Amino acid sequence: TELFEYNYDPNYHPTFEVFLAMSIEEFMLGILDSEAGQGVEPLRTNPESEFADGFRHKLIQRVVSVMPIADVLKSKRMIDHEFYNEVHDAKTRQDKMRCLYKALDSGGDSVKAEFYKLLRDNEPFLVDELESGPSRSQRF
Template structure:
């Protein structure tokens, strides 16, 4: 920030007419309409979902006056694309059309059976850089089931969902049987699959490629009351917002890594990758890579540790969040 002020953003629709002028390109994330005082923002960080060398092909589309300007990133990390800007208007990531896998997420929304409504479990397959809270806003009558949602999916490849449960009933309906995964970047987020008339207390969901390779499997408890809201929005957003500062200033990376592995939030491989880094900053960057991979519950846990053991740092960063000032 170069001056004090309030910056707001919202997700809007990509204009297909503009995309038609970009042959062999497709959205690689939501289109953000950013509004704030002129000249107040000079740099933007966009979350991305590319894996491997795919991130090197990311660029940013700047939409203004019915035209698209292609901006080459200043820096591309494993999780974000960073650009310098001169003015505010819609921005969004774009990527050459390809058949390579991306980081994705499986989001679950559940509605209990009532006198006037059948039970329903909605399953959303989305790119990993779609904000969970944006999806939840459109499905407020459902309860969000927080689970380890990360997986790798390939755009335009077909996937099949199967499920097993403790109650067999002829009334249970899964639809559709097979879908083609698409980069759904909003602003509307419709269910990919839905299971109707679930009477079981527990269900195991199995997502696989059409040819049979399993890509994501989870056990879901439908008796335990799911979260009707996403409890980790504030804490997880705090961790995302202050990423660069925490990478430079958080002193005890392995303390948090020990906590995460103790709660089965990260794998042994992830823990060893963090431990192997030579400096606290590199350990913290690797830890953030793990956090982005395993989901928002882990980021909330990080925030909880910060509040408990580093309250002065949290207060200092919180004051910066209230007023956007020049750093």
Template sequence: METVRKNKTFLIDTLSTDASIVLQHVQSDDIILQRDYKNLNHPNYTDEKIIINLLDTVMGRGDETCRKFLKVLEKQELQEIFPQLKHHFTPEQASAERQREREKGSVMAHHKGAEFVDKHREQLIQRVSSVMEIADCLLTQKMITDEMYSEISAAATMQGKMRILYKSLDSKTVKEEFYKVLKEKQRFLVADLEG
């Protein structure tokens, strides 16, 4: 949806030169219904008004409809009618956009792990039993320094080791990695705290 929104002005300017052909394509690809087609192709509407309403309809129906619409814009037939689309909507750009959306979803998942680590700090300090195993994984992934690893190792108790480990959890990325390792090494504890 973000791609359609960001390019809305460009799409209005470009597609308004022949709104009827655009409507035919989006209808034939089942992006809009026959009823939508009739409402959008109102005889009193200018081509610009038709395209504005079409874009609003597509965005109003969510990400999946927007993706289908972008696929229509990638069609060679449409790109021959509207050559400006070649510079904005290619399969490669669509693939890059889908990757950005996946990463955005991944970032949201990172927040979940970081929130878990912050929320359950006291419980984790008291209950994690394999601190050095977790520290080994974080060191291997370069999430903690050798110095921090040595400091964790030198602590006398598991709780002391966890308190020192928590000092190194200084970013959402590190917290997310810690959360992943924790889910792998202490899955029953994580399940208990999440439950």
């Protein structure tokens, strides 16, 4: 945690650069407005998690290899046995994906990032299409 202080006039908006001395995949930067006593919403810096969230509807409809992805997530202890059984017992692949998304949402960004990597390994053409397709700006 680092505290930055400034004493400038109200028309000047200070800018800070943050240099990280190591290679990292994810970080969070929080800003606190000391006058209001409230934090500013942190910026998301995990593109894999944003991919999983942003293309949720399309992924639910189009992912075919749900169980191989769920198998790896379970083997890495990123989803528990109960979530895994829900995915396994669902009738359609769309229902399996909906159950898997419950587990992804409860696991947070790190689980969604691993899901993205597994999706890229299992369904690279789908990931490439979604990442480069014209509907990218309309994904939400």
